[in-house]
Amino acid sequence: MVGRYIGAAARELLIEGLNLGLKAGLDLQKMIEVMSVSASARHLQNLGLKAGLDLQKIDEIIRAPFAGNPVAGVHRTNELDYGMQMAEAAGAKIPICRLLDELDAPSTYDAYYTLMQEY
Numbered sequence: 001m002v003g004r005y006i007g008a009a010a011r012e013l014l015i016e017g018l019n020l021g022l023k024a025g026l027d028l029q030k031m032i033e034v035m036s037v038s039a040s041a042r043h044l045q046n047l048g049l050k051a052g053l054d055l056q057k058i059d060e061i062i063r064a065p066f067a068g069n070p071v072a073g074v075h076r077t078n079e080l081d082y083g084m085q086m087a088e089a090a091g092a093k094i095p096i097c098r099l100l101d102e103l104d105a106p107s108t109y110d111a112y113y114t115l116m117q118e119y
Contacts, residue, residue, distance in 0.1 A: 005082065005086075007047075010046070011047060012100050012103065014047065014049075016108075018032075018109075019109035019111050019112040022111035022112055022115060028058065029051075029053070029055065032044065032050070032051060032058065033051035036049070037051075047061060055116070080101050084101065
């Protein structure tokens, strides 16, 4: 459970980084190719990403664990919900999880999501 919660946060951080690169004019596939042989390689591997994937496959992999559109205000049961329930029961503070739950990813990471709408 904790590992899945960390994975959900890592996925959003990956999208944030890819969005930054896209806004800076970098090519999505090239970013993943470079990241796959850098310090980010383990993170990409854990998500199932690797060099040589087409944009549609990249999008499918990144969206896989989330049911529906990950938009704030739309209830979904996933790793973040379970993480928040577990934290509440344990009395743990989880501000990053709360932030991710409120995040409107498509509008925040607009360059990434605009590119993915093409596929």
